[in-house]
Amino acid sequence: MPEGNAAVHEAYDAVRTRMTDGRYAQGQIITPEAVATETSLPLPAIEAAFGRLVEENALRLYRSHGALVLPLDLEEARDVMEARLLLEVFAIDSVVARGREHARRLGRDLIPLLHDKDTAEATLLQARQFHGELVAAAGNAVVARMHETLWDRSLHVAAASTAGPDNRRGNVAEHRAIAEALSRGEGAQARRLVYEHVSAILRRVGVGDELALPRPADA
Structure with a gap:
């Protein structure tokens, strides 16, 4: 049985994955004791994972009754992700406007950040650093x-989109494609890939990808 931080990471992944795939439905009450029994993970690790999910606004704790699985506000998720997309496309355009070598340097700086991670939490932290440095x-x-500010508001979405190994690999691969396009000085391609990445995040959490913003032009 994993112990310490490893157990907490595994507990977080287990609960977050079950919330994302529907095994823990929105509006359901779950208890640390029941989850610990189901996952064979230590109760303190499950309780710590619950605390982190409360911070992400994914759970609401009720003393002596467990935790309520909160719904994802799909309309707000789309609105916030569109706003993030707008700022990230602006950032790429700003860098490219200074010259292709600036774009290449940014891409080269971003690539070393991108390694496959074993946990959803580690992938989420990596994603925050990647997008933050890009902007x-x-x-x-x-x-x-x-x-x-928008990242904080989209934390529930970002965390849900990194639950499960396939989602983690998808996130890292999409980030790597953006960084590699920049490293080649291909600003238009990087903008398209950011758009596709945001669309993929929304699909992973069941929002759909009908973004109000048009696809970035090839200019």
């Missing part, structure tokens, strides 16, 4: 702060 490269502090 920071625009050199606009106001845009960077706006993006940070």
Whole structure:
């Protein structure tokens, strides 16, 4: 049986995956004791995982009754992800406008961040760093702060989209494709890949990908 931080990571992955695939349905009450029995993981690890999911606004704790699985607000998820997309496309355009070598340098800086991770939490942290550094490269502090705020608001979506090994691999592969396009100085391709990445995130959480923003132009 895993212990310590490894057990907490495994517990978080187990609960988050069950929430994403519907085994723990929205509106269902789950208890740490029942989850510990089902997963054969230590109760303290399950309780720690519940605490993290509360921070992500995925669970609501009720003393002595367990935790309520909260629904994902699909309309807000789409709105927030569209806003993030707008800022990330702006960041790419800003870097490319300074010259293709700036885009290549950004891509080369981003690629080393991207390694397959064993847990949803590690993948989520990697994603936050990747997107944060992408937007920071625009050199606009106001845009960077706006993006940070939007990331916090989209945490439930981002976390749900990294649950399960297939989703984790998909996220990392999409990030790597964006970074590699930038490393070749291909700004238009990077913009398209960011759009496709956001669409994929929404599909993973069941929102659909009918984004209001048009696909980035090939300019």
